[in-house]
Amino acid sequence: MESVELKVEMVGIHEKRLRKSLSKLKGIEKVEVDANSQKVVVTGYAHRNKILKAIRRGGLKADFWSAQNELLNAYACSASYGSLRFNNFNFF
Numbered sequence: 001m002e003s004v005e006l007k008v009e010m011v012g013i014h015e016k017r018l019r020k021s022l023s024k025l026k027g028i029e030k031v032e033v034d035a036n037s038q039k040v041v042v043t044g045y046a047h048r049n050k051i052l053k054a055i056r057r058g059g060l061k062a063d064f065w066s067a068q069n070e071l072l073n074a075y076a077c078s079a080s081y082g083s084l085r086f087n088n089f090n091f092f
Contacts, residue, residue: 001029001043001044001045002043002044002045002048003041003042003043004041004042004043004048004051004052004064005039005040005041005064005065006039006040006041006042006051006052006055006062006063006064006065007038007039007040007062007063007064007065007066008038008039008040008055008060008061008062009038009060009061009062010035010038010060011035012035014060015033015035017058017059017060018031018033018040018055018058018060019031019033020058021054021055021057021058021060022042022051022054022055024054025046025050025051025054026046027044027045027046028042028043028044028045028046028051029043029044029045030042030043030044031043039065040055040062048064052064
């Protein structure tokens with residue numbers, strides 16, 4: 001059994017579309033969706049390229065999860081607008 005991690009650009013309403021497109025594939029045991037980080041983990045015996053192709057056919061933008069996505073997600077969660085400081089500069 002293999003786990004495939006994917007980055008899928010979606011909002012809450014797309015989760016149903018995602019699960020429907022994956023239900024057509026044979027060999028999928030479990031689908032875990034983390035909407036905040038847009039991460040989907042698919043566990044089963046299906047080939048990873050077929051999983052990616054099925055999600056894309058469902059109309060969602062998807063790509064394999066990489067270490068760069070993990071870093072970007074950590075940075076986005078730690079930075080908030082309240083913690084940013086703006087300096088007042090006079091150019092004239």
